[in-house]
Amino acid sequence: MTAPATAVGADRAAPAGRRVLAQARFETLAVLRNGEQLLVTLIIPGVALIALGRGSFVDVGVGDAERIDVVTPGILGLAVMAGSLTSQAIATAFDRRNGVLRLLATTPLGRGGLLAGKALAVLAVAALQVVVVGATGLVLGWRPGPAGLPGAVLALLLGVAAFTALALLLAGTLRAEAVLAVANLLLVVLAVVGGVVLPVADLPGAWASVAEWLPPGALGEALRGALVDGAFPAAHLAALAAWALVLGAAVRRWFRWSS
Template sequence: MTARPSPARPTGPAAPASAGRRWLAQAAFETATILRHGEQLLVALVLPALALLALSLTDVPDLGPGRRIDLATAGVLALAVVSTAFTGQAIATGFDRRHGVLRFLGVSPLGREGLLVGKLGAVGAVITLQVVALGSMAAFLGWRPELVGVVPAVVTVVLGAAAFLALAMLLAGTVRAEGVLALANLVWVLLLGLGVLLPTDRLPDALTSLARLLPSGALGDGLRLSLVEGGWPLTQWLVLAAWTVGSGAAAARWFRWSD
């Protein structure tokens, strides 16, 4: 005698996903968007790779004392952080705001907090991929970082990413999308020579003090101090933390979720 199959249990609506799962899903979506977007991938990986080749295989500009490949790699890693955390995020967020995406997501179960956490996660994931790819390329070219400087370099990257992401949100939330596109690319070009690729002590005296107070100078000099000299860039960390707090507070105050 065969047992009667038990009747199917009625099922109600699925329980909503937890906040953590929503945030992880948004971070994965943001990361995939960056990696699939040709222009963002160009700025995030291709241009830093070309800069690494140009700096390591030529003798201009003057990068100061030390092995050129080591100095070049530290600067290019700083460039990668600026490209992903600032330029890419400012442009993407600016156009999302113009098209109403931010307004829609802000009132969805994801919420504004989840949207920001997703962007943070995506920036962290992409920067990790950049460091691995560019670091491998630099190692092939002869890069030998100071191992004692790896931990302070990681801290510098985290603080730099936070500072530039806060600046990206401030720009994207207060300027129209076309203006964000122009300003983000202009700032990216200007920062190359204000501490990112070019050390601040190689600049004219009139610009040195200014560049050291900018997040670009703090990030670039901090990575060079860590990876080339094995030092702890405490002063640069303070500058980056100040920019993070100031820009984050300004973005929280003036960020507009729609045009």
């Protein structure tokens, strides 16, 4: 459950920036203290990186690149997708069911402050995920080219925006119990056939041409293009930006603050 914004004194609210930061801190700690969310956001991506980076039970189209160099960008995308989509969708859905969102909308934090706090919390968790997955990849021999880092950072930021918007769309339109099932199922399906973990070239031909431009495929291809090839993946970044705008507009139109 989300904590209300902290007030200063009996009748004077804290400055807006402090309220948002307090909310962001609370939401970040709530994720890190929740065993299930910690499993989804940090532990599973780390285990998947070790398994795919060192194992050979899954064929990964690596071309001339090292296997770990191809796998690590995909796991970075998977981690960000898990934190932005699954974790945020479930937390927001149950806050909505329990009336927390409606309550906070009437406090000095307000709707804008609540959304800003959630956005900052997602970014904080994503930064931690990048550090954990990146450090694991470096230990396993991953050596990303510095030329691709700006494109990779932009891809991660746009991915966070797109998947957070999708999470809020689910949380604001479905029952909490349905969100719990749909968000977890969606993560598994997108991880397996979405083109984020494995290159879209490894997917069936007809589906690959579609998956490449969906949010998970665009994120995975953008990260691989930047970190494996050292290129600036403009087309896939544009696709991610478009999805973020479309999903954000859908949230603005259909999100309901109470069940």
